[in-house]
Amino acid sequence: MSGGIQSKVEQLAHPIVEELSLELVDVEFEKEGKNWFLRVYIDGDNGVDLDDCTAVSERLSESLDEHDPIEQAYYLEVSSPGAERPLKKEKDIENAVGKNVYVTTYAPINGDKAFEGKLAQFDGTTLVIETEDKTRTVPVSVPYDKVAKARLAVVF
Numbered sequence: 001m002s003g004g005i006q007s008k009v010e011q012l013a014h015p016i017v018e019e020l021s022l023e024l025v026d027v028e029f030e031k032e033g034k035n036w037f038l039r040v041y042i043d044g045d046n047g048v049d050l051d052d053c054t055a056v057s058e059r060l061s062e063s064l065d066e067h068d069p070i071e072q073a074y075y076l077e078v079s080s081p082g083a084e085r086p087l088k089k090e091k092d093i094e095n096a097v098g099k100n101v102y103v104t105t106y107a108p109i110n111g112d113k114a115f116e117g118k119l120a121q122f123d124g125t126t127l128v129i130e131t132e133d134k135t136r137t138v139p140v141s142v143p144y145d146k147v148a149k150a151r152l153a154v155v156f
Contacts, residue, residue: 005029008069009038016059017042022052025081026088029074036074038064041081053078087150093122102153103129105146115140116153 009027017024025041042048042056057078064076087093087101101119109115117131120139127142127150 005070008067009040009064012063012067012069013040013056013060016056016063020052020055022048022056025092026086029070036070036072038070038074038076040076040078041086042078043081043085048080053080083152083154085152087152090124090144093119093127093144093150096150096152097122100153100155101127101129101150103127103142103150104148105142106148107146109140109142109146112140113148115142 006027006029009029010024013027014024022042022044025043026039027041028037028039030037030039040056040060042052044052057076060078061076064070084102085092087096096119099119100117102114102116104114107113115129115131117129117137117140120128120130122128122144125144127144127147129140129142130137131140132138
């Protein structure tokens, strides 16, 4: 997705989401088959429900119509990021301390580029992830600037 479109949609969505005491998690603009989809992910302290998604969708749709930042036809979808929510911002990672995460890196660390386990700590520069190796817990330090993607991980 063009960074310009994402940035414009985020600027339009942010005040709407904040006014409803929600959080803007992510914005995606993707082509699937012949159709384009604008996906806006929101969350709240107690999650989000259909009424929250509908309220954001209706107000954002009006704002998008007014400002028209996207040339082609698209479908607007507003939803929760789900149980495996992406951790996009530093604040998201801070809030995930004590929870299970899945992190991939740009370059290998100790021979691996993917780490799953409990996020034990984050000091703004390094994530410490407690991974399981057979019967023992092994802490892995991952530099924040090497993180390609991070999300919460559901453990069964």
